[in-house]
Amino acid sequence: MFIYVFLLLFSLFVILAYRYEYLIRDLGLQGLKWSQKSISFFHKNKNRFYYILLVYMALIASVRYYVGTDYWKYEEGYINNDFWFPEVGLKVVANIFHFFNLDVQLFFLAIAISIQLLIVKSLREYSENNREILVYALFFFITFYYFNHSMNIIRQYIAIGILFLNFNNIVEKKFIKYNIYFVFMLLFHQSSIILYPVYFIPRLFKKVINNRSYRNIALLLSFGLMFVRFDELITSILLKFGGRFSYYAKWGAEKYLEYDLSWKMLIVLIVKLIITLWIVNNKEKFIKTKKQEVLFTIYFFGMVLTFILYPMLIFRRLLMYINIVEIVIYALFIQKQSKHGKMILISWALMYYFAHLLSGFSDPLPYQTVF
Numbered sequence: 001m002f003i004y005v006f007l008l009l010f011s012l013f014v015i016l017a018y019r020y021e022y023l024i025r026d027l028g029l030q031g032l033k034w035s036q037k038s039i040s041f042f043h044k045n046k047n048r049f050y051y052i053l054l055v056y057m058a059l060i061a062s063v064r065y066y067v068g069t070d071y072w073k074y075e076e077g078y079i080n081n082d083f084w085f086p087e088v089g090l091k092v093v094a095n096i097f098h099f100f101n102l103d104v105q106l107f108f109l110a111i112a113i114s115i116q117l118l119i120v121k122s123l124r125e126y127s128e129n130n131r132e133i134l135v136y137a138l139f140f141f142i143t144f145y146y147f148n149h150s151m152n153i154i155r156q157y158i159a160i161g162i163l164f165l166n167f168n169n170i171v172e173k174k175f176i177k178y179n180i181y182f183v184f185m186l187l188f189h190q191s192s193i194i195l196y197p198v199y200f201i202p203r204l205f206k207k208v209i210n211n212r213s214y215r216n217i218a219l220l221l222s223f224g225l226m227f228v229r230f231d232e233l234i235t236s237i238l239l240k241f242g243g244r245f246s247y248y249a250k251w252g253a254e255k256y257l258e259y260d261l262s263w264k265m266l267i268v269l270i271v272k273l274i275i276t277l278w279i280v281n282n283k284e285k286f287i288k289t290k291k292q293e294v295l296f297t298i299y300f301f302g303m304v305l306t307f308i309l310y311p312m313l314i315f316r317r318l319l320m321y322i323n324i325v326e327i328v329i330y331a332l333f334i335q336k337q338s339k340h341g342k343m344i345l346i347s348w349a350l351m352y353y354f355a356h357l358l359s360g361f362s363d364p365l366p367y368q369t370v371f
Helices: 002-026 033-062 071-080 089-099 104-126 131-143 146-150 154-171 175-188 190-204 212-225 231-239 243-256 263-280 290-309 313-318 326-335 339-358
Strands: none
Touching: 002 033, 002 131, 002 339, 033 104, 033 131, 033 146, 071 089, 071 104, 089 104, 089 154, 089 175, 104 131, 104 146, 104 154, 104 326, 131 146, 131 326, 131 339, 146 154, 154 175, 154 190, 154 290, 175 190, 190 290, 190 313, 212 263, 212 290, 263 290, 263 326, 263 339, 290 313, 290 326, 326 339
């Protein structure tokens, strides 16, 4: 637990480092001698703190031991060179490591760094080299539990990282390149095929996105549909696929399609709806570029699906493919807020994090290292 809390606190410290001069000015302390020295200190070292945060995240993910639901399966699969899943991507990586007779922990290190590189490269692209937006996005990457999930669903997270980077090909309308990226996604997790139509979402949702009333109606309707039981219908549909997907259908139907909406989860989702409505009703104030417009559309589409499907665990996992874009939207949005608005968003992020860490919404991932 301490490892996660310290990561959270350090990410807040990095935000403070980038916002420190503005904070001192807001408090009217810029004239004091000590404040000028502290401003100079943070100005010189804020980029170092940013890189320390990245290294710390990589270390947490790479030196963990038995952290994650399937950790022991990956460890056993690597040692015996016999994995249980059909996708070949990670098997190829494992074979390369076997060829050089490398330890299993180096295998986990390579996976952790690869995931982090995909996420950070995407964030640098979408923040358009604005380091402050990037730092906010990393904070939301941690607090919205994406970082913890990356240690739990390894193959899917590699695919998520590739899709996150692939969103840029939607922005630039590079359909061939989009398909090439998708092939690599499928090499790591077959479930990513469900997200293939995302390329067409910005065009299909254009009218809804550009109309505030439509945006509100869609979100409120989706929230209402959350109370409709779709689990039996979805289970029967999945079980009819058969063939190569029969394993996933049965696995999902037996364990992960149970409708589970506790009062604690409902409270979190009500707050999430309020924050989402706040964001989408201010779209025109912070979404300025074509790239941001595409990302916002994907975010909105993800939120509409989230409220309908969130009570079923399998869909919470599948929605991570597109919902990860919310860390960019929140980072863009928080920059345009007053200090009170910033405090509300940071407080919500902290609430969300501890709700998942302590309330059983997600695997708490008790931490231990190989040392």
